[in-house]
Amino acid sequence: MKTKQELKEILDFIARYATYQLGSGVHTSRAVRNSRRIGEALGVDVQLSSFQKSTVLTVLDPESGEALTRVAAIPALPISFERNSDLSALSWEALDEGLALDEIRRRYRTLVDKPRMDPIFTLAVVGLANASFCRLFGGDWTAVGIVFTATLVGYAVKQRMQAHGVNHFLLFAGSAFVASLCATAALRFDCTAEIALATSPLFLVPGVPLINGVIDIVEGHVLMGVSRLVNAMLLIVCIAAGLSVTLLMVKDSLL
Amino acid sequence: MEIFWNTIAAYNAATWPVQIGFALLAFVLLVLLYFRPTPAVRVAMKCFMAALNFWIAGVYYMVYCEPREYHGMLALFWAVMGGIWVYDLLVKHASLERTGQHNGFAVLLLAMPLLYPFCSLALGRGFPAMTMPVMPCSVAVFTIGVMLAFSERVNIVLAMFLCHWALIGLSKVYFFGIPEDYLLACSTVPALYIFFREYVRTHADHPTKPSRRVLDALLLVLCLIVGIFFTCTLLHQFNLFASL
Incomplete structure (x- = not known):
């Protein structure tokens, strides 16, 4: 069972992850799939509904039944197929290797900070x-x-x-x-x-x-x-x- | 072809005193910029460059080149470049500080507008149907020289405009038989390489892909390809392939 603070941290990270993908040129269902996969790796259920400028996310802890919802703005980022591919791979790594949130966050930061095209x-x-x-x-x-x-x-x-x-x-x-x-x-x-x-x-x-x-x-x-x-x-x-x-x-x- | 030289002759015959005035003013501003680069001198130089571009757009193309087809588009092209100088002046993009780099090359480019008339004379032309210092290609070469000698931050948009103009100049070597324009094409290749290299170096604090070394090599290869292409054009122009 997650504490409210843990649930909030997961929600914050998935909001950042999903909006980054949507801002970088990923189609909606791919962002939804990847976010849900990370949620599954962290033991929560993720529901995501996206619009042109913002995304609504709900994270549900199935054990306690507690849910948190957040609306996150989608940033305007340069389109990057490499970033999208890397972030998709991250969601699989999280699931396959059972990564903790801190480790997922660390790998996410490494991927996002990779140098861009000159x-x-x-x-x-x-x-x-x-x-x-x-x-x-x-x-x-x-x-x-x-x-x-x-x-x-x-x-x-x-x-x-x-x-x-x-x-x-x-x-x-x-x-x-x-x-x-x-x-x-x-x-x-x-x-x-x-x-x-x-x-x-x-x-x-x-x-x-x-x-x-x-x-x-x-x-x-x-x-x-x-x-x-x-x-x-x-x-x-x-x-x-x-x-x-x-x-x-x-x-x-x-x- | 005849229209081309007739318009040039009309322009030169009517504006040669103004052209001398522009050349003298350019010389004075360059000397001041070199030895006493005060903010007022820098502003004056930018105003001069904008005026020079607007002169080419308004007087050269719109008045004297009216018989030529599409003269309005070329006028607009130069007016946009003049606008870029005005924008540069307003946002203080280029400092016009002496860079101290590529001095020899920059001086050669700055002096090149004066070489244009001599090239024309050497090719057997006579006044007024000849190239002069205040004409599009000579102004383009002069602009590249100013940017090389005095711009720490390269205005990449202006550099691209000049690159495009150089290509048109090269095409004129082919289609209209004006070898003088080859001077611009020749000076653009190394200048472009230097512009790009400086631009990459000024942004070196942000790691990017490909690495700076790879990017340098790629730029060198690109400029070499363009340079070889230009050389082939020159050889073709002088029919040297026929004698080989």
Whole structure:
């Protein structure tokens, strides 16, 4: 049987664990499964209900029947598949090895404190990835080169705006505009300029929220899924708005 | 091609006194920044850089390059860069303190706008249809020089804009046959490597992946690839492959 203090400590940790996962781009059912698994390892039953900005958790001690509930805010964290994978593995370790709460907390801290990707490395890799998109869509090498540097500019703008806490939607519209503005350089050359223009803001497409939204709906977390999809759609509208401004200036039309 | 040189000729014929004025002002500000870097001088230099970018956007592209296609987009591009300098001034991002690093290279870049006219003359062009110190590519090289010599904290957005401009300059070597723009492309490769390396070093207190050494090596490889690409372009431009 757990004391109230022990139950509270478990609840606090699982709230932190679950919200960290949800903030890092995990779909809802995975966060629920992992949290319940940790709860099982610690001898408590965990119920979790998640919304776009917050999560409601209840921890129940089956022996005493005592339950504690908490609402925790979901932090806005960079999407990290590595973190998500590590934290999922932690929940299995907790169950398989029967870890105590202190040990789970220690391992959690180690995982969360692992170094993140260097922003310059990310910048270069995103540039290469977007340039590859251009090639995949049939762009020639001049267009690929222009998309590469246009992406570097657009992504650098996005990183700086993020660092200055600029509104999410403005950030997407601004980055799309800058990337496509730089890609208009392709129009001056004999190359596949339309493909360069169209692929330049693709690095902004919110793939993870879109996929998570669909998974959430399929797995029954309809409210969360729809809110994720609405958010993703708004971001796509912002990207389209940024690109449209460039197209209207360059071609006097959207097509 | 003809439109290209006609617009340059019109711009040079009408603005050469202003260009000389800009060059003299740049020289005075650089000397002051080097020997007496007071806050007023730093602010003056940032204002000058913003004015230079807005001049290229407003006067060069919007007035004299009007016959060219998409001149408005290029004007906007330079106006955004001018805006970045104004933003830099407002938030005090770059200190414009003398870094004391890469002195030789930085001085070479700062002097390079003056080399542009000589390159043009050497290639057989004559005034006014020739490259001059206050034109987009020479201003871009000058900006890289200022950032190398006086910016402890690299403005990575501005560096990326200049990198993009250098690529366009390189394409102009190919498509419009303007080898002078190769100067910008040549200076951008090592400058970019230095910018990235400094940026990584200033953030070295936060452990990141990959490690600093690996990142240095990756940046070097990336710049080498770009450098080899530029060299091939130069050889192609001068038809050296034909004689090999």
